[in-house]
Amino acid sequence: MQRPKWFVIAKNEYRIMTSWIRRGRLAFPFVVLGVIITIIMIVAPAIVGLIEDDLIAFMLSNIAVAMMQSILFMFFFYFLMFPISSALRDIDTSQTELLLSSPIKPSDILFGKFMGVLPFYALVMAGIVGFFTALLDPLGMDLLQKVIIISIFILTLSSAAWIGIVLASLVRSRLGRSNKGKDFAKAFSLIIALPFIAIMYSIIGGRLQAALEDPTYGELIKNILDILPSSWGGKIIVDFATHPGNMGPVLNDTLLRLSGLTMFFIFALYFGKLAADRAYSMETTTFTSAWVKKDRFIYRVVRSLGGGGSFGIVLASIFKDYGRRFQNISKIIYIVVIIALIMVLIMDDKDMMGPTILSQFIFPMYAGFVVSEINLRGKEALFIFRKAPGGVDRLIKARLVHGWLLVLPVSIGIISFVYSTVPGAELFDILKYTAMIATICTAYVPFILGINLMNPQYTEKESMFNVMVLPMMGLVVVIGSLVALGDEWAPAGWIGLNWGMGLLLLYLGREKLKRME
Amino acid sequence: MEVMIKIEKLSKYYGKGGSIKAVDNLSLEVYKGETFGFLGPNGAGKTTTVRMLNCIIKSTNGSASVYGFDINKDSENVKKVTGLLAESPGLYDKLSAYEFLEFIGALYDVPDDMLKVRSENLLNLFGLKARSDHLLEGYSRGMKQKVLLAAALIHDPPILFLDEPTSTLDPKASHMVKDLVKDLADKAEKTIFLCSHILPVVEELCDRIGIISDGRLIAVGTIDDIIKRSGKSTLEEAYIALTGGVDERELLSWREQGDAKA
Structure with a gap:
């Protein structure tokens, strides 16, 4: 039958x-x-x-x-x-x-x-x-x-x-x-x-x-x-x-x-x-392939930031490949909206400490989304850099600059706005706290880059583990510093631990990439 | 000779007003027990033709019958009598080779007892018996190709469409597949519609060939006929001459520096 x-x-x-x-x-x-x-x-x-x-x-x-x-x-x-x-x-x-x-x-x-x-x-x-x-x-x-x-x-x-x-x-x-x-x-x-x-x-x-x-x-x-x-x-x-x-x-x-x-x-x-x-249809919807115009202002600026020479071209190329994918832009929108929803619907803080702690769970996730993209083009894409003379260091340098240029403006913009909405916040405090968060966010980029190089995952789904490692670590760093150093010195712990672990992981990741087979 | 595939003025157009002619006015007949080679440059319309003949996409104009069934009116029966090894088909990576063959066999209504025996026989034939329980995600490209070929054969159809059947196989497996195709045509009287870029494979297996370029059939006949008509001495030369020849640019011109300084 x-x-x-x-x-x-x-x-x-x-x-x-x-x-x-x-x-x-x-x-x-x-x-x-x-x-x-x-x-x-x-x-x-x-x-x-x-x-x-x-x-x-x-x-x-x-x-x-x-x-x-x-x-x-x-x-x-x-x-x-x-x-x-x-x-x-x-x-x-x-x-x-x-x-x-x-x-x-x-x-x-x-x-x-x-x-x-x-x-x-x-x-x-x-x-x-x-x-x-x-x-x-x-x-x-x-x-x-x-x-x-x-x-x-x-x-x-x-x-x-x-x-x-x-x-x-x-x-x-x-x-x-x-x-x-x-x-x-x-x-x-x-x-x-x-x-x-x-x-x-x-x-x-x-x-x-x-x-x-x-x-x-x-x-x-x-x-x-x-x-x-x-x-x-x-x-x-x-x-x-x-x-x-x-x-x-x-x-x-x-x-x-x-x-x-x-x-x-x-x-x-x-x-x-x-x-x-x-x-269920296999009828072709389009025969037109996407095409690009000559480099515009933003890519020329990025290229200049990379020194204008061959490193500038590498940096601009990484930006082009990143920026021409809707999914990357959507991740930035997603995280901005999530932060806005948390601020509007959940948080009801009367001082600077609430947003400061919360930002150390949210911004690592954003940095994770941006930086974890390094492996999503597959192992062969990493081998392009391995093959080139001095390619590994150029890749790391370019990815650091790329990460900072995307992570810092968004995180600084959001957190300074949030601080400015805290009742009675003074300009000096807003600047001081914003500078602290910026310093921590700067450390997130080598941190997450190191994790991704140490544990390369080549699909979107598998890379989520790497994205989530930093927010988890952030929890340990935030609570650990508060408990060990108290409210006053906890920020020093946050900065020191994030930078220390970030540089160590980046070094280990670099060595792993050099040995990768 | 019994006609198994009859194509009459078949066309597939895309774009506004049908400006892109993927296949244009194609007419062709393929006979029982024949291995017909379908050649053409990339983007010439080979895959589109195969998809129309397998009722995967609809034609814009013209008609075709496969085993006597009209592709526009009787797609269910067309699908039952054909086996397709597509150019870049998707496998279910989370199934084992045996489970995959069982699934495809069930889609084609192969009776349970026959399906079991046939799946095992095919896995044996392709040297996959030892790993038939492994998930397909762990298979090499060549092994996946063998599974897909086995899947195209699972319901033992009278007509087979094979798109680059040997392209990812090692020499031993490629030799086995070529022998299999020969046996299917000669001993089992299957009709085989074979698309390939590998001209020695085409020369070895095909009784007749058709060459398509820019959606239009530009030559059809036996290999000897086509070589003779083109005035060339090999199939490769004839194919290149018919499909537009070689770009005569200076091959090392890219090394010139112009005004740039090293």
Whole structure:
């Protein structure tokens, strides 16, 4: 008997996802089931038990519906965004030819991919559902109400995952056929996460709660949330919380909203299948290749900064290769927006110390994004420098200058602005603290360059480890200096440790690059 | 002779108003049991032709039938009767060679019991049996090429499209693939549409060849015919003459310094 084609694709997708545990593939579903049961039966009730009273009070408050809708929207957005962001980050259409030359319909490919990854989404869904049922259990809900709540989560999150997979395939197909498109996709993969982060920060910082309680903005936000399909279930959950074990008063409203959610899922499936033909195509979108004009002002300046000779050309070439990629520009935008969101939505500092400490977690990440780019062109690109006379030192010198020129203006600009918003800040203090952060940020560049040379990673995904090392180290440096030296002398520790470790790592990285095979 | 691939005025245009003619008015017939070589410079339209014949992209004008099935109307059946080794196909790096063949076989509805035996036989034939359980991400380019060739054969199609089948293989594997292609054509009566830049391979394997340049078929016939018609003595000379000749620039002119001082 022939297997349905979507099943073949789903099985393949599952195999790809579980390739890291090939020997334990058979046991994997049982392990997952065990994890889900443990979460629902033990972990979730234990955690919820710690904050039960506050949670019940919240569920009965007048902002509960809007808050629940916001949380559901956040999960919905996350499930929608995750496949898109993954597809954009690692855009690859090379398998499309293989699939299109086989006798299989594009809709079967799409549905198979969805079914293949659904078990992994189910794991996350189970965790979310587990916490919510544990949270609502003490209110005395009956079995039917619990089943409906579970169905709400499954319908809402499955719709989001399906829409995300369809959009990811469409975007991949559209952008993956040109180099410019691939570059744009990588750039967009970061930016797309920003709305999710904004909602998360506003919940963490209590701004969303404050906005909902505000008589002017609260109603507006609630009206907007009411329109979104992700919100339809939120109202039902809060209705059940206020009428536990008693469906009667909320039956009609529940049926209406649940039917709406089910219809939304069915429509999403139907239109997604219709869109499948567009999601898998190898028709060329463009025959025009990107071209460049003669060096403009900025590259001429960079070249002059490098002394104008052959080093100037090396430096300008590195800048050109960096600046002509949208993804690099998007990283700068991403980090600037993240900092702005933290400042606006989370931080509420009254002195200079708060931004000073926070900046030592954020700017290292920015420096990491900029400098880790060194390995992303592959080992062969590093060997170009190894082959050239004195090439290793020229590469390091050029990368240091490149890093400083990109890291310092952004970090100095942001931090001086943040300091200037601190109530009562004086000009001398602003300058003093800005100079200190600039000195620390200058050390980040050799620091992160050394890490990347010592541990070269040639793909975007793998290089994230190198990007995250410095913020982790920053945590140790900041806390260690505060504990060992006290508030007054901690800045000296931050500067000394960052520069000391930076120069040491750079030296070790240089030696590693010289010996690399 | 039974016609297996019949192409009539097939065209593929891109750009505004079809200004870029990737394939232009191509007409051609390929017969049963024949190994047909399709030659042309880079960007001449070979891959576009192969993709249209495999229903991966749609033609702008013209028609073609593969094994009697119309590429514009009966793509499902066309795909069932063809095997394709593409120029730069994507592998599933996180699958083993055996799993990959199993996956492709399932896409082509090869029955389970036959799929198992055939996958093992093909892996054996290509010398991959010992590493059939290893993930493809650890394979060399040549080994990946062998897996892809095995995948193109897994459903034992009557027509095979092979785009540069030996380009990444070592001499031993290349020899084996050439023998395989010969056997597939001579003993199993498969029709093989072979794209290659390696002229000795084409000379050794192909009964007839077609040369495409700038999207247009500029010569078709046996190798001897084409050499004779071009007035040259080898296929290489004939190919270069037909596709535009050699740039006659002074080969060492790049060393001149002009007004610059060393």
